[in-house]
Amino acid sequence: xxxxxKYVLAIDQGTTSSRAIxxxxxxxxxxxxxxxxxxxxxxxxxxxxxxxxxxxxxxSVIKEAMAKADVTDSHIACxxxxxxxxxxxxxxxxxxxxxxxxxxxxDRRTADYCEELKSQGWAxxxxxxxxxxxxxxxxxxxxxxxxxxxxxxxxRAERGELCFGTVDTWLVWKLTRGAQFITxxxxxxxxxxxxxxxxxxxxxLLDLFTIPTSMLPQVKGCxxxxxxxxxxxxxxxxPVSGMAGDQQAALFGQLCVEDGMLKTTYGxxxxxxxxxxxxxxxxxxxxxxxxxxxxxxxxxxxLEGSVFVGGAVVQWxxxxxxxxxxxxxxxxxxxxxxxNGGVYFVxxxxxxxxxxxxxxxxxxxxxxxxxTTAAHLTRAALEGICYQVYDVxxxxxxxxxxxxxxxxxxxxxxxNNFLMQFQSDICRCPVVRPNVLETTALxxxxxxxxxxxxxxxxDELKEQWSMDKVFTPCMREAESIRLLTGWHKAVGRxxxxxx
Numbered sequence: 001x002x003x004x005x006k007y008v009l010a011i012d013q014g015t016t017s018s019r020a021i022x023x024x025x026x027x028x029x030x031x032x033x034x035x036x037x038x039x040x041x042x043x044x045x046x047x048x049x050x051x052x053x054x055x056x057x058x059x060s061v062i063k064e065a066m067a068k069a070d071v072t073d074s075h076i077a078c079x080x081x082x083x084x085x086x087x088x089x090x091x092x093x094x095x096x097x098x099x100x101x102x103x104x105x106x107d108r109r110t111a112d113y114c115e116e117l118k119s120q121g122w123a124x125x126x127x128x129x130x131x132x133x134x135x136x137x138x139x140x141x142x143x144x145x146x147x148x149x150x151x152x153x154x155x156r157a158e159r160g161e162l163c164f165g166t167v168d169t170w171l172v173w174k175l176t177r178g179a180q181f182i183t184x185x186x187x188x189x190x191x192x193x194x195x196x197x198x199x200x201x202x203x204x205l206l207d208l209f210t211i212p213t214s215m216l217p218q219v220k221g222c223x224x225x226x227x228x229x230x231x232x233x234x235x236x237x238x239p240v241s242g243m244a245g246d247q248q249a250a251l252f253g254q255l256c257v258e259d260g261m262l263k264t265t266y267g268x269x270x271x272x273x274x275x276x277x278x279x280x281x282x283x284x285x286x287x288x289x290x291x292x293x294x295x296x297x298x299x300x301x302x303l304e305g306s307v308f309v310g311g312a313v314v315q316w317x318x319x320x321x322x323x324x325x326x327x328x329x330x331x332x333x334x335x336x337x338x339x340n341g342g343v344y345f346v347x348x349x350x351x352x353x354x355x356x357x358x359x360x361x362x363x364x365x366x367x368x369x370x371x372t373t374a375a376h377l378t379r380a381a382l383e384g385i386c387y388q389v390y391d392v393x394x395x396x397x398x399x400x401x402x403x404x405x406x407x408x409x410x411x412x413x414x415x416n417n418f419l420m421q422f423q424s425d426i427c428r429c430p431v432v433r434p435n436v437l438e439t440t441a442l443x444x445x446x447x448x449x450x451x452x453x454x455x456x457x458x459d460e461l462k463e464q465w466s467m468d469k470v471f472t473p474c475m476r477e478a479e480s481i482r483l484l485t486g487w488h489k490a491v492g493r494x495x496x497x498x499x
């Protein structure tokens with residue numbers, strides 16, 4: 001097939017914005033369009049999105065990206081999708097109308113129910129099947145909540161009238177006007193309903209959560225031609241041929257295709273994923289075992305540590321308390337003071353993720369004195385992101401009994417040189433920033449392009465990966481140990497606060 005003058009369109013549907021990016025054959029960004037959408041917080045600990053707004057913003061940025069690059073449908077070889085994971089949407093099979101807002105991955109409304117499941121002894125069984133810990137983070141308890149709490153919904157679900165999907169499923173449904181009801185193995189593996197060994201929905205877990213099988217999408221691999229678009233967004237059908245949850249897409253975009261390679265994405269949260277190869281490794285240190293991707297018949301597994309609040313803490317400094325005018329000023333502010341002034345910021349604004357899994361932790365700023373300034377608080381917030389990533393890295397090293405040789409990084413926050421240097425100092429490990437920062441979208445593009453032969457194979461992709469900068473540790477080890485001691489003391493103060 002002739003791909004001359006053709007591009008791959010990556011849909012990157014995130015927690016706070018929808019984006020569309022066009023990549024050329026060299027893996028270079030041709031154009032990017034982005035639109036934020038509304039975050040709803042109906043009660044403390046609850047986070048929702050409007051599924052229709054997700055679709056409207058996504059379709060809008062697709063059109064905008066194409067217009068910016070002056071390309072038409074005929075210039076697009078295929079489409080790849082990366083999406084915020086675990087976020088739960090239920091809609092009417094006939095009309096396509098959502099029955100309730102999307103319950104976002106950050107939402108904690110089912111925390112008490114998760115504690116009940118743990119007390120009933122389900123933790124080990126669920127980990128064996130799904131690789132996950134019991135937590136409100138995952139989709140299963142969110143689905144159950146909607147079925148149990150929205151009037152008439154359970155009856156309609158049992159009659160086979162409703163569909164459940166993570167955001168990838170919702171987007172494909174909209175792109176095909178309801179003709180395709182599918183997900184991929186990576187998104188399925190984040191629902192707490194999917195057996196990562198058999199690669200099937202698990203009937204025992206569906207019974208546990210009282211979820212009708214008819215609600216569930218068909219599960220596919222990550223790189224295959226699923227369908228062609230059938231929507232007014234495009235004048236002609238374009239193959240949709242790649243799909244992965246955003247963190248797995250970023251792992252692939254970073255070309256972490258060999259065992260032991262890892263990346264950390266600094267977005268709303270921070271997500272570290274380590275490629276563990278062909279066999280799932282069950283964590284002994286509170287990490288998640290998940291599917292990295294499935295190419296053809298080969299499934300690759302990964303260990304993952306999820307930090308719930310990463311870049312979102314900077315957003316909170318800006319929008320929540322008005323301490324900073326914009327995110328970009330944080331680097332300058334952090335560097336304007338010689339240290340954190342004894343201040344620690346535990347950004348447990350939605351609880352603590354790995355390796356603590358403390359649903360009742362809450363944000364804490366500790367060590368404030370009369371001499372504390374806005375710069376100290378800003379620096380402490382950035383440091384708090386890095387400390388959380390350090391905790392996940394230590395858990396990973398203990399699980400695989402090895403130290404990774406480098407951390408590849410991506411996401412919006414990695415443009416902050418202070419953050420990257422401090423991360424290297426605290427982790428005592430090189431931090432490698434690539435030239436293409438949009439690795440989530442690039443991973444989705446790569447998966448889609450491989451399926452149609454736009455790129456020949458992974459070896460061709462490896463030639464495209466290039467490095468912008470390596471940050472190496474320059475802090476004295478004794479100082480990093482002192483700082484970490486203070487951090488772990490602060491975490492202790494924030495833990496179990498809301499119970």
